[in-house]
Amino acid sequence: MVPLLIQILAVVAVAALVLVVLERLGVAVGFPQAAAVAVLAVLASSGVINMREQWKHLDLQRAQNAGIPAQEGRGVCRAVGVDAEFLGYVGSRVPVRERFYLDASPQFFGSKDICMRFVLLPRTQVAQLKDARYVVFWDPSSRQTMRAVRQRGATIAFHDRRHAVARLP
Numbered sequence: 001m002v003p004l005l006i007q008i009l010a011v012v013a014v015a016a017l018v019l020v021v022l023e024r025l026g027v028a029v030g031f032p033q034a035a036a037v038a039v040l041a042v043l044a045s046s047g048v049i050n051m052r053e054q055w056k057h058l059d060l061q062r063a064q065n066a067g068i069p070a071q072e073g074r075g076v077c078r079a080v081g082v083d084a085e086f087l088g089y090v091g092s093r094v095p096v097r098e099r100f101y102l103d104a105s106p107q108f109f110g111s112k113d114i115c116m117r118f119v120l121l122p123r124t125q126v127a128q129l130k131d132a133r134y135v136v137f138w139d140p141s142s143r144q145t146m147r148a149v150r151q152r153g154a155t156i157a158f159h160d161r162r163h164a165v166a167r168l169p
Contacts, residue, residue, distance in 0.1 A: 007042060014038035065118075077115040086138070086163045087119055093157060093165040094134045099124050101132035103145040108138055135166040 015031065015038035022029050065073075074084040094100050102113065102125055116138075117125050126132050135149050139162040146164075149156065154166040 007046070010042045011035065011038045014041050073115075073119045077112070077119055080111045080115055082112050082115055083163065086159050087116060089159050089163070090116075090136055090165055091120060091123075093167075094120070094123050094136070097122050097124075098133050099126045099131060100134040100136050101126055101129045101145075102136050102138060103140045104136075104138040105140060133168055135168065137162075137164040137166070139163065 015034040018034040078084040149166045153169045156166040158164045
């Protein structure tokens with residue numbers, strides 16, 4: 001991330017450049033308008049650069065983990081505290097390329113949920129229940145989501161008392 005001071009200096013420099021260029025073209029604008037154009041230009045270029053860096057980072061991760069079979073990936077998840085047996089169960093219940101919502105206890109989030117998402121790819125985790133076709137209950141902290149899913153007429157398959165997968169209608 002580019003430090004704030006550098007971004008401010010870039011905005012001022014681009015604003016001055018915009019003023020000079022527009023003056024040569026015979027268009028008179030004030031500094032506030034030039035600064036607004038400069039802010040848009042700096043934010044757009046910063047966003048493009050950041051997006052490129054994220055793509056590069058993901059490509060590196062894919063390349064580094066390309067040869068790892070699913071079984072070994074589940075083993076890595078087990079090392080961070082994920083129940084590999086249930087992870088396999090989720091993989092068998094949620095079809096490939098489907099969207100799922102994860103309802104888990106707060107302790108699950110961090111490295112565990114990231115590991116789970118990688119192993120379940122190309123299934124996609126969504127942020128909101130309304131966007132999901134399946135719901136994965138991983139030791140949930142409350143039963144509120146379970147009640148909401150039952151009210152919608154979901155089919156719930158329990159793996160054990162703490163783990164379940166629901167298919168929404």
